[in-house]
Amino acid sequence: MSNRLRALYLGLATATTMITPAFAVDLTVICRCVVGGVNSETATWIKESVIPGFTEKMKAEGKDVTVSLNEFGGKDEQMTQQLALDFSTGAGADVAAFDGFLIPSFVEGGLLKPLDEVAGAAVNDWEGWSHISEGAKSLMSYGGKAYGLALGTDVRAIFVRKELLKSAGLDPDTFQPKSWAELLDAARAIKKANPDSFPLQLNAGVNMGEATTMQGYYMAILGTGESVVDENGKYIVASQGILDTLNLYKTIYVDEQLGDQRAQLLGDGRNRTFTNFRDGKTALLVEGDWFFNSVMAPGAEFGLENRDAEVTWASMPAQEPGKGYRGQDYVTVSGGTGFVLNPATKNPAEAWALLSYMNSQESLTAFQGFREARRIRDDVATPNNVYLQKTQESLLSLTTARPNDPNYNKVSAEIQRMTESVVSGEASPADAMAAYKAAVIAIVGEANTVSKL
Amino acid sequence: MKKNFSLLSHRAGAAFLAPAAALVGVFVLLPFFWVIFVSFTNRTLLGKTALNPDFVGLANYFQLFDPATFFTRGQFGFSLILTTQFVLLSALVGQALLGLLLAWLMQTIPPALKRIVETAVIAAWILPEVVIGFAWFAFLDYDNGTLNMILRGLGLPAGDFLLQQPFWVIVIFNTWRGAAFSMMLFNSAFASIPPSYFQAADVAGASSWQKFRDIGLPLIRGHVVTDLILITMWTFNVFTPFILTNGGPSYRTELLSIYNYRIAFREFDFGKGAAVGVIIMLINLAFALIYLSFGRKKAKAVQE
Numbered sequence: 068m069s070n071r072l073r074a075l076y077l078g079l080a081t082a083t084t085m086i087t088p089a090f091a092v093d094l095t096v097i098c099r100c101v102v103g104g105v106n107s108e109t110a111t112w113i114k115e116s117v118i119p120g121f122t123e124k125m126k127a128e129g130k131d132v133t134v135s136l137n138e139f140g141g142k143d144e145q146m147t148q149q150l151a152l153d154f155s156t157g158a159g160a161d162v163a164a165f166d167g168f169l170i171p172s173f174v175e176g177g178l179l180k181p182l183d184e185v186a187g188a189a190v191n192d193w194e195g196w197s198h199i200s201e202g203a204k205s206l207m208s209y210g211g212k213a214y215g216l217a218l219g220t221d222v223r224a225i226f227v228r229k230e231l232l233k234s235a236g237l238d239p240d241t242f243q244p245k246s247w248a249e250l251l252d253a254a255r256a257i258k259k260a261n262p263d264s265f266p267l268q269l270n271a272g273v274n275m276g277e278a279t280t281m282q283g284y285y286m287a288i289l290g291t292g293e294s295v296v297d298e299n300g301k302y303i304v305a306s307q308g309i310l311d312t313l314n315l316y317k318t319i320y321v322d323e324q325l326g327d328q329r330a331q332l333l334g335d336g337r338n339r340t341f342t343n344f345r346d347g348k349t350a351l352l353v354e355g356d357w358f359f360n361s362v363m364a365p366g367a368e369f370g371l372e373n374r375d376a377e378v379t380w381a382s383m384p385a386q387e388p389g390k391g392y393r394g395q396d397y398v399t400v401s402g403g404t405g406f407v408l409n410p411a412t413k414n415p416a417e418a419w420a421l422l423s424y425m426n427s428q429e430s431l432t433a434f435q436g437f438r439e440a441r442r443i444r445d446d447v448a449t450p451n452n453v454y455l456q457k458t459q460e461s462l463l464s465l466t467t468a469r470p471n472d473p474n475y476n477k478v479s480a481e482i483q484r485m486t487e488s489v490v491s492g493e494a495s496p497a498d499a500m501a502a503y504k505a506a507v508i509a510i511v512g513e514a515n516t517v518s519k520l
Numbered sequence: 521m522k523k524n525f526s527l528l529s530h531r532a533g534a535a536f537l538a539p540a541a542a543l544v545g546v547f548v549l550l551p552f553f554w555v556i557f558v559s560f561t562n563r564t565l566l567g568k569t570a571l572n573p574d575f576v577g578l579a580n581y582f583q584l585f586d587p588a589t590f591f592t593r594g595q596f597g598f599s600l601i602l603t604t605q606f607v608l609l610s611a612l613v614g615q616a617l618l619g620l621l622l623a624w625l626m627q628t629i630p631p632a633l634k635r636i637v638e639t640a641v642i643a644a645w646i647l648p649e650v651v652i653g654f655a656w657f658a659f660l661d662y663d664n665g666t667l668n669m670i671l672r673g674l675g676l677p678a679g680d681f682l683l684q685q686p687f688w689v690i691v692i693f694n695t696w697r698g699a700a701f702s703m704m705l706f707n708s709a710f711a712s713i714p715p716s717y718f719q720a721a722d723v724a725g726a727s728s729w730q731k732f733r734d735i736g737l738p739l740i741r742g743h744v745v746t747d748l749i750l751i752t753m754w755t756f757n758v759f760t761p762f763i764l765t766n767g768g769p770s771y772r773t774e775l776l777s778i779y780n781y782r783i784a785f786r787e788f789d790f791g792k793g794a795a796v797g798v799i800i801m802l803i804n805l806a807f808a809l810i811y812l813s814f815g816r817k818k819a820k821a822v823q824e
Contacts, residue, residue, distance in 0.1 A: 144786070151565050151788060169566075176570030274766070329662070329683060332769040473567045480787065484594070491770050493593075502592070 092130065092417045097137040098164035098406075099146045107367060108438035109164075110138055113425075116433045121424045125417070132417055144276040154178040157411035161418040162425075165215055165407040166277065167206045171473040174209050180410040181212040186419030193423050195444065203443035206403030209471060215407030216426045219440040221356040222399045222462040223286055225250075225381045226363075231350035235260040243381045245388050245396070247290065247315060250351070254325040257350045265327035267319055268340045268352040271486035272331040279486055280479045281402060281469075286353050287312040289398035289467070290385040295478070296470045297517050302478055304504035306519035311386060313489045313496035320490040331490045341369040353383060355402075359454050360439050380454065382461060392467060401466040403443075474511050481506040552801075559795040565788035573791065580795035594771035596796065599779040603756060606691060606775060611755035614695030616748055619702025624732055626703075627710055638707075645700035653763025656693055657682075660764070682765055686773045690761040697760070698751055705747050709740035749811040753804060776800060 096113060100106035118134045125132040137160055139146050147169060153159025155178055173179040183190040195216075196204075207215040229239040235256035244250040250267070257266035270283030288294060291308030303309065319326040327349070330339040341362055343349040352358070362369050363378065371377055383398055385391025391398045406425065412418045424430055431447045434440075439450040441459070449455050469475060485503040488494035494502070508516055528536070559580055563573035590597030622641065626634050644652070659666045660681045668678040681689050713736065721731050737744075759777045761767075767774040767782065774782070780800060784793025 148786065152785075155565055155570075172566040175568045176564070176566040178566070178570070273770075274768070329680070332683060334766045334768070476566070477787070487770055493770055505589070 092132045092414045094132060094134045094162065094414060094417055094421055095137055095160040096134060096162045096164075096406075096421070097139055097150075097160035099139045099141070099143065100136075100164070101138040101140045104138075104140055104368060106361060108361060108364070110136065112434050112437040116437070117421075117425050117430060120430065120433075121421055124424060125420070130417070132421075134421065142276065143278070151176075151178060154409060154411065159409050159411070161409050161412040161414065162406050162422050163409060165207070165405060167215075167217060167403040167405065168277070168469050168471075168479075169476055170207060170214050170407075171209045171471055172476050174214060175473040178410070179214050179407060181214055182216075182408060182419065182422075183213075185408045185410050185412065186415045189416065189419055190423075195423060195426055195428075198428070198444040198446050200443070200445065203403070205471075206443075207405050207407070215405050216422060217403035217405035217443050218426075218431075218434075219442045220401050220403045221441070222401055222458050222466050223282060223353065223355045223383065224399065224458060224462065225383055226344070226352045226354055226358060227379045227381060228344065228347055228350045229377055229379055231257055231261065231264065231266070231347060239379050242379070244384045246384050247386050250384060251318060251323075251325070254319070254351060255323065258323075258325055264348050264350065265325065265330075265343055266350045267325045268330075268343065268349050269316065269319060269326065270331070270337070270340070270353070271316055271320065271483075271490040272336060273480075273483045273487050274332070274334050275337045276483065277476075277479060278337055279483045281400060282353050282355060283316075284312065284482050284486055285400045285469075286383045286398065287315050289392040289400060290383065290390070292385070292390050292392060292394070293519075294392060294467065295475075295482070296472075299517075300470060300472070301515050301517040302507050302511055304507045304516045304518055305500060308519075309500050309503070310496050313485070313499055316486055316489050317496060321492045328490060331487070338369075345369045345371060356440060356455070356458070360452070364438070375453070380458070382465075395465055397462070397465055399462045399466045401468055474515075477510045478507055481510070555794045555797050555801075558790055559798045561791045563790045563794075565790060569791075576791065580792045581799075583792065584795060584799070594774065596779065598771065599774050599776045602687075602774065603776040606687075606694070607752055607755045610691040610694035611698065611751045612748060614691065615698040615702050615751050615755075616744070618695060618699040619704075619747070620706050620744075622699065622703040623706035623710055624728075624736065626707060628728070638703075641700040641703055644696060645698070649760045650763060652697060653760050656689075657764050660689060683769055686765045686769060690764060690773050690775075693761065693764060694755060694758065698755065702747050702751060705743055706740065709743040710736060713739050745814055746811075749807060749814065753807045753811075756803065756807070757800070 096117075098106065098109055098113070100110035100113070102110045102114065104110075113136050118136065121134060122132055139149065141149075143166070146164070147166070150159065150163055150165070151173070153163075154173070155176075170179065190213075199216075203217060203220065204213055206217040206220060207213060225244075227239060227242060232239045232242055232253070235253070237253060237256065242253070244253060254267040257264060269287065270279045272279055275283075285295070288308055291311050293303060293306055293308035296302055320328045320331060327340065327343055330336040330343065333339065340349065340352065341358075344352050345363070354362075359374075359378070359380070361367065363374050364370050365372050365374055385396055385398055388396045406422055408415070408418050408422060426444070428444060428446045431442045431444055435442070435447070435450050439452045439455060441449050441455060449459060469479075481503055484506070485499045488499045488502065489496055504516070504518070526533075560575060560577060561573040562569050562576045562579070564570050584596040589595045591601075592598060622637070626637060629637070647655075658664075660668075662668060662678065662680045662682070667681075671678050679685075717735050717739075718731055721735060726734070757777055758775070759781070761773055761775060762778050762781070765773040767778040776796070777800070780793060780796045783789050783796060
């Protein structure tokens with residue numbers, strides 16, 4: 068090698084060391100959150116509170132950490148797709164937003180590792196564990212091990228546009244249907260008073276993904292006294308409950324056009340249902356806390372400036388009083404989303420430091436200022452938000468959860484397909500159920516299914 | 521075959537070919553055999569079979585061709601038949617006929633007008649797929665689409681094309697998209713016919729249709745076959761309709777390529793997805809063989 072070349076190399080090497088300080092660490096967070104778009108408050112919280120706070124804290128410990136937020140603007144399903152492919156190739160953000168129900172299938176697929184396996188003993192020493200109940204921990208756990216931390220948990224209910232209810236001569240302050248028949252009657256009355264409206268929204272179809280299963284199918288099937296699995300954890304593939312649920316969908320979308328059929332079938336359908344509710348075309352919409360506290364928050368994309376004055380809520384009734392899941396009059400279901408650590412992170416210690424900082428009392432309390440919700444830490448109070456306070460009393464004791472099973476998300480996709488074939492008018496409830504039965508048996512094997520007809 | 525001359529020794533030739541051969545080997549041949557191998561397993565991306573896939577033999581293929589579900593919407597057979605219809609209507613009837621018609625009409629119009637038409641048609645062809653897809657989506661949307669705004673403005677009823685007539689939407693879309701290629705190919709084919717043939721026909725008082733049927737078409741027959749095979753292959757593999765319809769509603773526009781994508785990368789069923797991929801590969805291979813054998817025949821004919 069000539070001297071000149073050698074000098075050049077040396078120069079380059081020096082320059083490179085100069086621009087990268089010795090202990091600089093880069094971390095990336097990804098979530099389905101965009102400032103000014105979906106989950107805007109989460110994005111703002113991370114950018115304005117978490118990142119500056121964490122960088123400062125690290126600096127105090129003598130570490131130079133840069134955190135950047137990857138704002139993912141696609142659908143939930145596309146986010147899952149992105150994470151699955153990222154994790155399988157050892158790429159992707161260090162800390163990733165994650166829906167708890169996907170944990171079993173990701174873990175079995177080798178795409179996620181327990182927090183303490185990724186980040187070591189520091190995880191078990193974290194002060195936060197003593198403030199998180201076992202139930203809240205289980206939202207992001209599988210096989211007794213924690214894979215992530217949930218931001219909070221939710222319940223589902225019917226959200227109500229007051230003025231539409233009044234237009235049909237119903238009193239929003241006392242509105243509480245006690246059966247499916249009463250719910251449908253209310254929708255019929257509103258439709259009669261406003262022929263252009265789509266009074267009732269119960270999610271259906273493939274395009275809404277898990278939102279169909281959770282906000283739509285679950286809320287109906289629980290009202291028949293059944294669930295997706297029986298008490299032994301076997302998937303129910305044929306039953307009167309499934310037929311009744313599918314017939315409810317048929318009544319809403321096909322027979323009486325009480326709901327917006329197109330919104331169930333189009334790619335951007337879920338946003339269309341939000342638009343319908345915002346624009347006063349839909350009076351009754353079954354959704355989770357997230358809808359009230361984030362989607363409809365004043366200033367948000369589908370926000371209502373006078374949300375608290377214009378919107379109220381009711382519990383989802385069982386098919387008949389007392390006929391619901393566990394003999395309940397009203398039903399609801401809960402899930403949890405939070406953040407996980409990428410098992411392939413190059414800086415596991417710092418990634419955990421970030422995740423635990425996000426879930427510190429200080430940070431979650433700050434989050435309440437951006438979006439009010441039920442947090443998982445017992446030292447972060449549920450804010451003085453009428454909706455959260457009331458549903459806490461009425462619904463939290465009634466709730467149930469999805470099966471913590473690696474096959475669940477595949478079965479869930481079949482549920483979405485089954486509802487779509489009914490609401491599009493292509494299949495009768497009986498035919499749709501037969502197709503569902505065949506598909507679920509192919510996924511979990513006949514021994515793990517049960518037929519109740 | 522006779523050997524004419526060689527520029528390089530065999531060894532030097534091999535040395536020059538080696539880098540390209542290595543690249544082709546790593547990025548084409550290896551994945552090719554890997555896909556065939558995966559199609560005999562039940563490998564997935566999520567769940568237990570991700571880490572411990574089993575060898576399942578031909579089970580994936582049997583599942584695809586299971587007569588009980590073959591014709592069901594959203595299954596392999598349905599997509600295969602849909603794709604065949606799509607190719608017949610949008611490529612063979614749509615693109616080739618429209619291209620031929622445009623090319624023929626362009627022979628008679630003034631050069632200035634010809635250039636404008638050519639530019640417009642080629643613009644449809646050179647724009648990126650994604651841009652085109654969104655442009656069409658914006659054009660056809662029910663609530664805010666340009667087409668429906670025009671219809672409403674004229675006092676006509678608006679149409680929910682993407683939901684009501686999704687198949688015809690993608691057929692027309694693909695015709696519009698691909699007619700330029702056929703037009704250019706036929707255009708140059710017509711240009712290669714000596715003008716004296718047409719002048720002689722004019723003297724004899726032939727109509728345009730007669731000139732087309734008796735002079736134009738017979739002389740470009742070889743180009744027509746080439747064109748048909750090429751556009752069949754492209755249309756068979758096209759994915760852009762996904763941007764318009766997502767393969768829906770309810771799988772009504774789920775072409776084989778979109779079906780393959782859904783199985784492999786939305787449901788993460790790699791084994792079954794690979795099996796679909798292998799079948800698509802075989803079908804393409806058949807097209808390619810027809811194309812090559814036709815080219816060989818033509819080369820032979822020229823030699824003779």
